[in-house]
Amino acid sequence: MKARSDGRTPDQMRPMKAEVGVIPNADGSAMFKIGNTVAYAAVYGPREMYPRFLQDPKKGILRCAYNMMPFSGHGDRVRPGGSRRSKEISAVTENALRQVIDLSEYPNAVVDVFIELPQTDAGTRCAGITAAAMALADAGLKMKDLVASMSMGVLDGEILTDVNGHEDCVLGATDVPIAYIPDFDKISLLQLDGEISRETLKKLLEIGKKKCLEIYKVQQKALKKKYKVD
Amino acid sequence: MADKLKIKNREIAVPGEVLAEGMGFVPSRGIRRVKDKLMAEQLGMISIEGKVIKLIPLTGVYIPKVGDKIVAKVIDVLMTGWRLDTRSPYSAVLSMKDASSDFIQRGADLTQYFALGDYVLTKITNVTSQKLVDVSMKGPGLRKLHGGRIIEVNPHKVPRVIGKEGSMVVMIKQATGCNILVGQNGWIWIDGEPEQEVIAEKAIMKINSEAHLSGLTDRIKEFLEKETKKKITQGEKNESKK
C-alpha cells in the first residue's frame, strides 16, 4: 500500500478529538477535530421561532447554519457572509440530522444549530455534522441515535479513508462525504465529487460505515466525559 | 434470548446507546424499545430498579406544565393582560382577571401592576395542545419579585436544588440568610446581603453542575460552611419552605 501525503495507510483515519459543552451560553455545544479540521457546533433551542411565518404548528423545526471563519481557509481570506456553498452545506447538514431528531413535542419552536470552523483541511461539512450531533445530544434533545460523518475518497483507483485537503484539492481525489446512523444502519448524507464505478462505490460505502463507527465511539465518549464522576 | 443488561446503574447513557437486550426489561420515559433491544433516546443517567430501567435526563429545555410554580418575566403589556417569558419556547399570558385579588378596572394602566421587565412568581393554570400557556397570580406566595437577583439553572436540576422536602434550599437559606424562591422552570430568585447572595448563587450553580454525583448534600454543606465560615446545624424537619 502506498503511503499518503501525511504518512497514513489508505484505511487510516486522522487523529480525532472531541469535547462537549465548550460554549456555555448555548443549550448544547461540542467541538470536533479530525486531523487539521476543527468544527464547533452550538445548539440553541427549542426556542420560539422567528420569523413567525416559518413556524410549524405540528412540530418543531431544525435549522442549521454552517460558516467558515474568514481565517479558516487554506489560501486567501474567506469573505464573511453566506455563500452559495455554505447555504448548500447548511441544507445537507439539516437533512443529515433531521432523521434522528424528534421535535414533535415542540410545535412552533425552532432548534438552531450553528456550525463554525476556525481551521479546515477537508471534511468540513462532515466534521460539522459530527459536532452538531454531539451538541444536539448535549442540549438534551430526544434523538434516536447520534450521526457520525466523514469523507471517504478514491484516488488512482484506490479507496481512501478520511481524505485530507491535499488529496482533495491538489491531487484531485474523488471526494465522497458520508454520514451514518449506526442504529438504523443507514446513510443520511451522501455526496460525490469526481468519478467512481458502481462497484467501487459500494465497497467504499461499506468501509465508510465501519470508519464512521470509530467516530461514533469518540462522540459517545465525549458526551459521557462531561458528566463523568470524578 | 436471555435478558442482558448492557449498562450499569447510575451510568450515563447517550442517545442511541443499547441499554439492555431481552423482553424481560421494562423501559420508561426516555427509553425506546426496538425489537428486543432497549435504547436511550436522550442524554441521561440510568437508574435500574429490578427489571425497570429509567432514564433521568440531565439537561433539556423547560416545557410548561399545569400546576408548576415558575419565575417569569414580563415581556409585553397587552390590552387585557401581560405576556410573560417562561424561559421556554412558549410564552405565557397573564390575563387581568387572574392578576390580582383586587378588582382591576377595564382601561386601567396595567403597568401599575406589572411593568415590562418585572419578574414574578406565578402558577401555570392551563397549557393547550398547541402549547398556549395561561398563568395566574392568585395563590399563596405568588407575587412580583423586588430586588435580589435571578439566576438560571437547568430545569432538570430543580428537584436537587430544592432537595428532599425542601432540605437543600432550606440549608442554603439558613447558611446565607438569603430569601430564595425556586421556579420549576429553572429561574431562581435570591435576595439578601451582596456577599451572601454570591455564596448562595455559587452553591446553587455547584448543584447545577454536580447534581448527578453522589454525596451532593454533604459537598454543598461543606462548601457553605467554608464560604460563610459558619457551622451548619441540621434544620428542623418541619421547617416551612417558601
Next chain:
Amino acid sequence: MAEKEHILKSLKKGIRYDGRKLLEYRKVSIEPNISDCAEGSAQVRIGKTDVLVGVKLAIEEPYPDTPDQGKLMVNAELRPMASPHFESGPPGEKAIEIARVVDRGLRESKAIAPEKLCIKAGETVWSVMIDICPLNDAGNLLDAASLGALTALRNTRFPVVKEDGKTIDWDAPKTSKKLELAKEPIEVTVLKIGEFYIVDPIPEEEELADARMTIAVSKEGLVYAMQKGGETPLTIDEIDQMVEIAIKKSAELRKSVR
C-alpha cells in the same frame, strides 16, 4: 438580570455582582496559534468569554495616496453561536464598534509600521486583515478582542511569495519571518456605574453601565485611542480616573500576552 439599585448596594460594599473586587479581572488565558490556516491567530478567554482572532495576509496594490504603505483592516462578527442575543446577518452596531475600536488602537499606535509592509512602492504592499470571532459572549468582548488581535499579530508569520513578487504560494509552509510590531497596545474597558468604576464587566453590568471608556495603552503607558460609550456624560476628573485605571490594568494584562 439585575436591578441597578441592587448592584449599587453591592458595589458600595466593594463587591461585584459575581463576588469580584471592583477592579478585578476574571481569569485571563491567552493561547496563540489556534488556527494553522491563519498567518497568525489566538484564542483569548476572560472568564467564560471566549474569542478567536485570526490574521490573514494578502498582497495588494497600495492606496493611490499612500503608495509605500501597507494596509490594515479589522473586522468583527458577532455570530449567533456566541449568544442568544446575536442575530445572523451583516455586522450590527456592536460588532462594528468592536472592530473599529480595536482598529483604532492598532492604527493610531502604529503597532505595525505601515512602511514595513511595503513590498514594491506603488505596486505591491502587504494587507493585514484581522478577523474577530467570538465563540461565547460572557461580557467584555472588547478587551478579549484587543488581546486576541495583539497576540495574533505577535505570532503572525509571512507566507512564501512566488517569483512574480505578487502571488502567495499557499502550498508552501509559512516562512519564519515574523510580523514586526513597533508598539503593542492593549485595550482596557472601564465602566462607571453610579459613582463606582469597574473593569471586565459581565453582561449584567454591561447592561446597567452609565458610561464606559475603552482606552488603548502601550507598554510605555501612553494612550493611543479612546472610545466613550454609554449615555451619561463624564467630568474631566472622572475621565482622568478611568485613564489611570486603564494604564494600571493594561500593565497587568500584558503579563498574560505571549
